[in-house]
Amino acid sequence: xxxxxxxxxxxxxxxxxxxxxxxxxxxxxxxxxxxxxxxxxxxxxxxxxxxxxxxxxxxxxxxxxxxxxxxxxxxxxxxxxxxxxxxxxxxxxxxxxxxxxxxxxxxxxxxxxxxxxxxxxxxxxxxxxxxxxxxxxxxxxxxxxxxxxxxxxxxxxxxxxxxxxxxxxxxxxxxxxxxxxxxxxxxxxxxxxxxxxxxxxxxxxxxxxxxxxxxxxxxxxxxxxxxxxxxxxxxxxxxxxxxxxxxxxxxxxxxxxxxxxxxxxxxxxxxxxxxxxxxxxxxxxxxxxx
Amino acid sequence: xxxxxxxxxxxxxxxxxxxxxxxxxxxxxxxxxxxxxxxxxxxxxxxxxxxxxxxxxxxxxxxxxxxxxxxxxxxxxxxxxxxxxxxxxxxxxxxxxxxxxxxxxxxxxxxxxxxxxxxxxxxxxxxxxxxxxxxxxxxxxxxxxxxxxxxxxxxxxxxxxxxxxxxxxxxxxxxxxxxxxxxxxxxxxxxxxxxxxxxxxxxxxxxxxxxxxxxxxxxxxxxxxxxxxxxxxxxxxxxxxxxxxxxxxxxxxxxxxxxxxxxxxxxxxxxxxxxxxxxxxxxxxxxxxxxxxxxxxxxxxxxxxxxxxxxxxxxxxxxxxxxxxxxxxxxxxxxxxxxxxxxxxxxxxxxxxxxxxxxxxxxxxxxxxxxxxxxxxxxxxxxxxxxxxxxxxxxxxxxxx
Numbered sequence: 001x002x003x004x005x006x007x008x009x010x011x012x013x014x015x016x017x018x019x020x021x022x023x024x025x026x027x028x029x030x031x032x033x034x035x036x037x038x039x040x041x042x043x044x045x046x047x048x049x050x051x052x053x054x055x056x057x058x059x060x061x062x063x064x065x066x067x068x069x070x071x072x073x074x075x076x077x078x079x080x081x082x083x084x085x086x087x088x089x090x091x092x093x094x095x096x097x098x099x100x101x102x103x104x105x106x107x108x109x110x111x112x113x114x115x116x117x118x119x120x121x122x123x124x125x126x127x128x129x130x131x132x133x134x135x136x137x138x139x140x141x142x143x144x145x146x147x148x149x150x151x152x153x154x155x156x157x158x159x160x161x162x163x164x165x166x167x168x169x170x171x172x173x174x175x176x177x178x179x180x181x182x183x184x185x186x187x188x189x190x191x192x193x194x195x196x197x198x199x200x201x202x203x204x205x206x207x208x209x210x211x212x213x214x215x216x217x218x219x220x221x222x223x224x225x226x227x228x229x230x231x232x233x234x235x236x237x238x239x240x241x242x243x244x245x246x247x248x249x250x251x252x253x254x255x256x257x258x259x260x261x262x263x264x265x266x267x268x269x270x271x272x273x274x275x276x277x278x279x280x281x282x283x284x285x286x287x288x289x290x
Numbered sequence: 291x292x293x294x295x296x297x298x299x300x301x302x303x304x305x306x307x308x309x310x311x312x313x314x315x316x317x318x319x320x321x322x323x324x325x326x327x328x329x330x331x332x333x334x335x336x337x338x339x340x341x342x343x344x345x346x347x348x349x350x351x352x353x354x355x356x357x358x359x360x361x362x363x364x365x366x367x368x369x370x371x372x373x374x375x376x377x378x379x380x381x382x383x384x385x386x387x388x389x390x391x392x393x394x395x396x397x398x399x400x401x402x403x404x405x406x407x408x409x410x411x412x413x414x415x416x417x418x419x420x421x422x423x424x425x426x427x428x429x430x431x432x433x434x435x436x437x438x439x440x441x442x443x444x445x446x447x448x449x450x451x452x453x454x455x456x457x458x459x460x461x462x463x464x465x466x467x468x469x470x471x472x473x474x475x476x477x478x479x480x481x482x483x484x485x486x487x488x489x490x491x492x493x494x495x496x497x498x499x500x501x502x503x504x505x506x507x508x509x510x511x512x513x514x515x516x517x518x519x520x521x522x523x524x525x526x527x528x529x530x531x532x533x534x535x536x537x538x539x540x541x542x543x544x545x546x547x548x549x550x551x552x553x554x555x556x557x558x559x560x561x562x563x564x565x566x567x568x569x570x571x572x573x574x575x576x577x578x579x580x581x582x583x584x585x586x587x588x589x590x591x592x593x594x595x596x597x598x599x600x601x602x603x604x605x606x607x608x609x610x611x612x613x614x615x616x617x618x619x620x621x622x623x624x625x626x627x628x629x630x631x632x633x634x635x636x637x638x639x640x641x642x643x644x645x646x647x648x649x650x651x652x653x654x655x656x657x658x659x660x661x662x663x664x665x666x667x668x669x670x671x672x673x674x675x676x677x678x679x680x681x682x683x684x685x686x687x688x689x690x691x
Contacts, residue, residue: 120328
């Protein structure tokens with residue numbers, strides 16, 4: 001295989017795997033912000049919590065990696081409901097600053113709590129055999145774990161797309177994002193809808209947190225360190241848009257990987273350059289409402 | 291009433307001054323206690339506490355009072371604030387700790403002005419010790435492991451070509467520069483040198499390593515700040531099947547922190563690092579040190595090279611308190627007392643070079659292997675004796691001034 005094609009394939013493959021992680025972790029944040037105009041900076045904390053559940057299940061209880069991911073997602077999704085009901089709900093009509101203060105405060109509290117119980121040392125997760133090593137696709141070998149990320153991401157996108165575009169609930173969510181008051185006046189219970197999407201978003205964040213352990217390792221500060229990335233994805237994609245989040249994750253994932261591979265000296269600059277460019281042309285992101 | 295109290299205190303002070311003068315030496319400890327790098331701070335903090343606990347009576351009748359502050363992220367800003375407070379408000383006589391080079395660099399003018407000695411227990415950028423006559427370093431310079439690794443990699447490991455990858459901050463540049471100097475002198479060829487972003491967050495290492503894999507060097511020299519990054523390096527190296535592709539992983543000991551070695555798995559086996567400490571290092575002081583460590587912190591907690599340097603650091607401070615009979619008020623005298631100080635510690639024989647105030651120690655080439663009990667361990671392949679900071683010996687760049 002010619003050298004340049006090989007490089008392009010590497011970049012696309014790694015970029016795609018990275019994009020899937022970004023998408024899975026960010027999509028919940030995007031919907032929350034689009035639907036309720038609520039700035040949830042504790043989103044990363046839900047992802048971090050999911051990661052620690054996966055670590056505990058696989059390390060101490062001997063649960064396999066994939067079932068552990070599912071349990072983590074369900075647990076965090078369920079646990080996020082009381083947060084939404086009793087804490088977040090009070091501040092839906094409040095200013096952005098108050099929302100930011102509440103949620104960043106929650107994130108810092110989560111970091112302190114998890115540091116207390118798990119310590120600051122990075123955790124790793126034991127992977128099943130079939131996720132270690134690489135898979136050979138004939139023309140070249142790819143790391144299995146990243147291939148798994150891509151397949152899982154694609155499957156989730158398909159499911160989410162179907163749920164959003166083809167089901168009754170999906171239509172209600174889209175209606176509520178577009179025009180909340182109108183949706184309420186035709187009898188859609190937006191509050192309950194929101195609790196549901198919030199739980200789903202938190203569950204996906206927890207899944208993303210579990211998947212991230214193998215990529216970055218897991219420490220309690222995960223809750224804020226990678227938050228910037230998720231916010232960038234949401235801003236570039238446009239609030240509340242599934243399509244936008246996906247497109248933003250793909251572009252940022254591939255560009256970041258390409259930048260690191262081809263021009264490492266420019267460092268992490270690429271992802272920000274892309275963000276600035278997109279937001280200059282489309283201030284509301286790809287699919288955001290102007 | 292007031293007068294009476296004053297007289298009483300003066301009498302007590304006189305009595306103490308005249309006979310057994312029992313001083314309380316205030317030591318400021320600045321280490322990262324929060325954030326992604328908190329475990330680095332804890333590795334040194336535990337060593338400090340352990341030394342103080344076991345050797346409190348060595349300095350009798352004197353005592354130490356330790357005031358701990360959070361060094362914060364590796365930018366130096368928070369370290370500068372808290373250390374300045376320690377010096378001006380708490381009136382500490384010595385400051386120690388300092389995991390990150392930017393902290394030490396930012397603080398050099400402060401301690402020079404305050405004439406308070408800074409005894410570095412980790413920060414490894416080579417030229418730091420030139421920044422102030424009040425800096426003494428007990429840990430290492432990046433050049434300590436990296437420079438001898440150059441010749442060792444070419445002669446003994448068989449690296450005819452090397453690609454380097456490093457975290458983009460002063461110690462990373464220092465480590466790769468040191469390796470390059472030693473390696474090119476031995477006759478090797480560097481094919482690439484890749485910066486891998488800031489130390490603040492662990493990046494996805496795959497794109498960088500994929501590029502190196504496509505370049506097919508014999509070996510890959512990686513520098514990352516020990517801690518969270520190390521696990522990420524090993525994962526990406528393993529996932530990409532680089533060892534199978536014939537690219538050996540080498541680096542300074544930061545690559546395989548002792549407390550994370552067991553988590554690294556199969557990918558780590560065969561990695562060769564140059565370093566001055568490993569938990570398995572075979573000397574009586576280290577055996578005792580590791581035993582005391584386990585007794586204090588449990589069987590699952592391991593000391594690492596930072597802990598070993600932390601232990602020697604507190605040892606040096608205690609010896610200075612003894613030597614100066616508890617009077618550490620004159621910073622210059624403290625530094626003089628430390629010049630030429632030597633001991634047999636967990637790292638083996640170490641000494642403070644009187645000319646540079648930097649450490650002199652042995653460096654060992656160590657390979658990760660699977661022990662008979664199934665755990666991963668490190669075995670010593672070779673030793674370079676009494677290594678000085680070659681950056682200052684060769685007067686490279688900022689080490690010259």
